[in-house]
Amino acid sequence: MKEIYIRDDFIKLGQAMKLAGLVGSGVDAKMLILDGEVSVNGEVVTQRGKKLFENDIFMFQNEEYKICKG
Numbered sequence: 001m002k003e004i005y006i007r008d009d010f011i012k013l014g015q016a017m018k019l020a021g022l023v024g025s026g027v028d029a030k031m032l033i034l035d036g037e038v039s040v041n042g043e044v045v046t047q048r049g050k051k052l053f054e055n056d057i058f059m060f061q062n063e064e065y066k067i068c069k070g
Contacts, residue, residue, distance in 0.1 A: 003066050004016055004067055009054075010051040011052050011067065013029070013033060013040065013050040013051075016067065017029040017038070033047070034048075040052065040057070040059075041056055041058075052067045054067055054068065
């Protein structure tokens with residue numbers, strides 16, 4: 001599991017994917033999310049603006065990413 005560190009209380013899913021280096025732009029993230037290729041805490045999400053908080057986990061291509069505060 002890879003860790004994504006944020007300074008604020010939350011990060012939006014599309015931004016987290018960019019921060020993790022999974023996509024080059026918000027448009028790329030939006031397409032993957034709308035296609036149902038990303039899950040958050042075990043559930044498929046289709047909202048790019050889904051807020052992720054500390055300890056939330058999103059999964060993309062069988063890789064898990066945990067949101068950490070720091």
